[in-house]
Amino acid sequence: MSDSKLSYAIIGSGALGGYYGARLQHGGADVHFLLHSDYGHVAKHGWTVDSTQHGDITLPKAQAYRAAADMPRCDIVVVGLKSTSNAQLPELLPHVVKDGGCVLTLQNGLGPEDNAAAVVGAENVLGGLCFLCSNKVGPGHIEQTRFDRIKFGEHSRRGITGRMRQIAADFERGAVDIDLAEDLPAARWEKLVWNVPYNGLAAVLARDCSVLMDNDHTTALAHDLMLEVVASAKAVVGHDIPLAFVDKMLNNTKHMGPYRPSMMIDREMGRPMEVEAIYGEPVRRAEAAGVAVPKMRMLYEQLKLLDES
Amino acid sequence: MSDSKLSYAIIGSGALGGYYGARLQHGGADVHFLLHSDYGHVAKHGWTVDSTQHGDITLPKAQAYRAAADMPRCDIVVVGLKSTSNAQLPELLPHVVKDGGCVLTLQNGLGPEDNAAAVVGAENVLGGLCFLCSNKVGPGHIEQTRFDRIKFGEHSRRGITGRMRQIAADFERGAVDIDLAEDLPAARWEKLVWNVPYNGLAAVLARDCSVLMDNDHTTALAHDLMLEVVASAKAVVGHDIPLAFVDKMLNNTKHMGPYRPSMMIDREMGRPMEVEAIYGEPVRRAEAAGVAVPKMRMLYEQLKLLDES
Numbered sequence: 001m002s003d004s005k006l007s008y009a010i011i012g013s014g015a016l017g018g019y020y021g022a023r024l025q026h027g028g029a030d031v032h033f034l035l036h037s038d039y040g041h042v043a044k045h046g047w048t049v050d051s052t053q054h055g056d057i058t059l060p061k062a063q064a065y066r067a068a069a070d071m072p073r074c075d076i077v078v079v080g081l082k083s084t085s086n087a088q089l090p091e092l093l094p095h096v097v098k099d100g101g102c103v104l105t106l107q108n109g110l111g112p113e114d115n116a117a118a119v120v121g122a123e124n125v126l127g128g129l130c131f132l133c134s135n136k137v138g139p140g141h142i143e144q145t146r147f148d149r150i151k152f153g154e155h156s157r158r159g160i161t162g163r164m165r166q167i168a169a170d171f172e173r174g175a176v177d178i179d180l181a182e183d184l185p186a187a188r189w190e191k192l193v194w195n196v197p198y199n200g201l202a203a204v205l206a207r208d209c210s211v212l213m214d215n216d217h218t219t220a221l222a223h224d225l226m227l228e229v230v231a232s233a234k235a236v237v238g239h240d241i242p243l244a245f246v247d248k249m250l251n252n253t254k255h256m257g258p259y260r261p262s263m264m265i266d267r268e269m270g271r272p273m274e275v276e277a278i279y280g281e282p283v284r285r286a287e288a289a290g291v292a293v294p295k296m297r298m299l300y301e302q303l304k305l306l307d308e309s
Numbered sequence: 310m311s312d313s314k315l316s317y318a319i320i321g322s323g324a325l326g327g328y329y330g331a332r333l334q335h336g337g338a339d340v341h342f343l344l345h346s347d348y349g350h351v352a353k354h355g356w357t358v359d360s361t362q363h364g365d366i367t368l369p370k371a372q373a374y375r376a377a378a379d380m381p382r383c384d385i386v387v388v389g390l391k392s393t394s395n396a397q398l399p400e401l402l403p404h405v406v407k408d409g410g411c412v413l414t415l416q417n418g419l420g421p422e423d424n425a426a427a428v429v430g431a432e433n434v435l436g437g438l439c440f441l442c443s444n445k446v447g448p449g450h451i452e453q454t455r456f457d458r459i460k461f462g463e464h465s466r467r468g469i470t471g472r473m474r475q476i477a478a479d480f481e482r483g484a485v486d487i488d489l490a491e492d493l494p495a496a497r498w499e500k501l502v503w504n505v506p507y508n509g510l511a512a513v514l515a516r517d518c519s520v521l522m523d524n525d526h527t528t529a530l531a532h533d534l535m536l537e538v539v540a541s542a543k544a545v546v547g548h549d550i551p552l553a554f555v556d557k558m559l560n561n562t563k564h565m566g567p568y569r570p571s572m573m574i575d576r577e578m579g580r581p582m583e584v585e586a587i588y589g590e591p592v593r594r595a596e597a598a599g600v601a602v603p604k605m606r607m608l609y610e611q612l613k614l615l616d617e618s
Contacts (some may be wrong), residue, residue: 204513205611211618217610224603294533294603301526302514309520 004029004170009074009096013038015134016106017080019142020150020176022047025059027174032063032071034092039066041139050137051144054175062140073098076167079105079116083277086115093119102163104152106130108195108262109277110188110285113155126164127184128152129191153181189233190241194249195261195278196229197222200299202264203273204306209259213250221295223250228293232286267306275303313338313479318383318405322347324443325415326389328451329459329485331356331366336483341372341380343401348375350448359446360453363484371449382407385476388414388425392586395424402428411472413461415439417504417571418586419497419594422464435473436493437461438500462490498542499550503558504570504587505538506531509608511573512582513615518570522563530604532559537602541595576615584612 007030010021018033025031025047035042043064049057065071068091077097081088086107093116097103102124105112113127133146150171154161160180168178181187198209201218212218226246233239253259266273279300286293316339319330327342334340334356344351352373358366374380377400386406390397395416402425406412411433414421422436442455459480463470469489477487490496507518510527521527535555542548562568575582588609595602 201611205614207614207618212614215614215617217613217617221607221610224607295607298530298533298604298607301530302510304526305514305516305521305524308524308526309516 004166004173006030006075006166006170007072007098008032008170009071009077010034011068011077011079011092011096012081012085013042014080015136015142016130016132017078018047018136018140019049019132019134019144019148020078020080020106020171020174022049022057022059022062022142023054023148023174023176024170025062025174026057027170027172029170029174030063032065032074032096034065034068034071034096036066038139039064045140048141049144050142051148053144053146054148068092068095071096073101075101077101077103079103079107079112081107082272083107083109083112083115083274084272086112089115090119097124102126104128104167106150106152107277108274109192109279110281111277113184117155122156125155126152126167127155127188129181129187147177149177149179151179151181151187153184153187155184158183183239185237186233186239189229189237189239189282190245192233192278192282193226193229193241193246194253196282196296196299197225198253199261199263199274199278200303201225202261203267204299204302206264206267208264209253209256209261211258213254213256219250219254222253225295225299226250228286228291228296229282232282232289232291232293232296235289235291236285263303273303273307275300275307279303313475313482315339315385315475315479316381316383316407317341317479318380318386319343320377320386320388320401320405321390321394322351323389324445324451325439325441326387327356327445327449328358328441328443328453328457329387329389329415329480329483331358331368331371331451332363332457332483332485333479334368334371334483335366336479336481338479338483339372341374341383341405343374343377343380343405345375347448348373354449357450358453359451360457362453362455363457377401377404380405382410384410386410386412388412388416388421390416391581392416392418392421392424392583393581395421398424399428406433411435413437413476415459415461416586417583418501418588419590420586422493426464431465434464435461435476436464436497438490438496456486458486458488460488460490460496462493462496464493467492492548494546495542495548498538498546498548498591499554501542501587501591502535502538502550502555503562505591505605505608506534507562508570508572508583508587509612510534511570512576513608513611515573515576517573518562518565518568520567522559522565528559528563531562534604534608535559537595537600537605538591541591541598541600541602541605544598544600545594572612582612582616584609584616588612
């Protein structure tokens with residue numbers, strides 16, 4: 001088990017970016033964190049991660065920065081911002097991506113890789129889907145409660161590349177579950193099968209997943225929304241999602257307990273919701289491919305109203 | 310101007326039934342009120358109606374009843390209950406409808422006439438749509454702020470009948486705006502063009518009509534919902550609603566100010582919403598006629614969740 005030769009910049013060091021950055025550093029990688037409110041604390045005291053699953057971490061020292069312009073250029077720039085902040089990427093990324101380096105976006109929905117590609121070129125972008133439950137519980141202090149898997153892959157080609165294996169090894173040395181995606185667009189659409197019904201319905205109706213799945217009407221609606229995602233995945237990226245996967249998602253969610261999706265929490269906290277990444281882009285791509293997605297579109301329009309008023 | 314020869318029973322004497330009953334009595338009709346919480350007050354002090362539009366009314370005496378079994382049988386039984394209480398009709402109506410008398414339901418959506426018809430026979434039922442803004446402001450005290458028009462007609466046949474003219478004359482003597490409907494089902498579907506988008510969206514999103522119409526996304530969604538109602542009206546009752554009517558409804562609502570539909574207020578107050586009459590019945594009838602109404606159905610399912618959890 002040797003140390004990484006890659007350097008990492010973490011853009012957006014919150015409950016997600018901070019968690020994975022701390023894991024990478026714990027595994028031996030050279031990690032640089034861009035921070036806002038927690039800058040002072042992390043610069044002085046580093047990171048604390050509580051995790052019953054993968055072991056607690058204390059990192060008394062961390063390389064912390066207040067501005068992208070102060071950071072060294074790195075091999076891998078991990079974007080852990082919410083997708084609603086991606087308008088900042090053209091300003092941030094040019095400072096931190098080394099020549100020959102690349103960007104790994106760890107964001108929800110569709111579009112984040114395109115946002116990064118517009119700045120650094122599509123061939124220099126990888127994208128990851130995170131299955132992570134973590135919270136900021138204090139400055140520089142993160143609690144990870146369940147899962148931390150990342151499924152990631154290349155944005156501009158299919159298959160598994162050398163840099164994917166290198167990055168995977170770095171995360172795995174930090175005890176993060178990694179899954180390599182040979183077909184990132186297919187993986188993104190598959191994740192939408194869950195995200196499209198539950199994030200939006202929970203946010204609009206202000207009810208957690210167990211309430212939605214205890215009711216026959218919203219269970220039927222979640223099912224219909226999943227079928228629209230399946231039809232879209234087929235038309236937009238040629239990916240066949242088996243109906244057994246839809247049944248599995250419904251069934252898993254039915255037994256998930258009172259889970260509150262991120263968009264529901266964002267609405268409660270009055271924070272911007274990731275409406276464009278999870279709904280706007282998927283709806284536009286589905287409709288451009290000739291697929292009727294009336295219920296996804298309706299949920300999009302309801303969420304836009306809530307986000308804008 | 311002669312007094313009415315018809316007797317009236319008002320079943321459900323709230324802001325709507327109480328208002329119209331007081332108007333009928335003010336016009337000279339023999340009116341009998343079924344009351345719950347306001348019984349004591351109305352039995353002792355009668356009704357007060359404030360109305361800048363049609364003139365205030367004070368009726369110091371009113372024929373008030375606590376139970377249908379105590380009421381005399383009347384020629385015209387006006388049902389002013391919310392449609393969510395229609396399960397009570399089989400118990401109430403047999404006590405109060407005179408032989409040869411009839412029931413006039415003043416309720417929202419589709420189905421109220423069928424509920425009454427199941428008890429007294431379809432040929433003895435008339436139905437009315439109310440365009441009324443009124444509130445209970447105290448016991449036996451109603452404020453009418455805008456509109457009070459009733460459009461009513463026969464349930465089991467088309468055209469204008471003698472009893473329709475008689476009832477209209479009684480209301481008009483009380484200064485109520487009356488419009489005779491030659492085709493009640495067509496009139497009901499036309500009213501749904503407004504009710505389907507605005508009642509449900511305002512209730513689900515907790516935003517009044519002016520907020521919904523200030524936003525391009527929910528304006529587009531309201532438009533799509535109206536088009537589903539138009540297609541349903543054509544398929545279910547053979548009624549052509551011109552697209553100019555849709556444009557007029559959108560435009561009127563855009564300039565209506567911060568209007569809060571009844572279903573939005575019901576949700577806020579934790580009262581049952583009229584989900585089946587305004588959504589369940591229309592959706593089932595449209596789908597049975599082969600019309601795709603995905604957005605009406607989605608709104609129905611969202612409202613059912615809110616009503617049941």
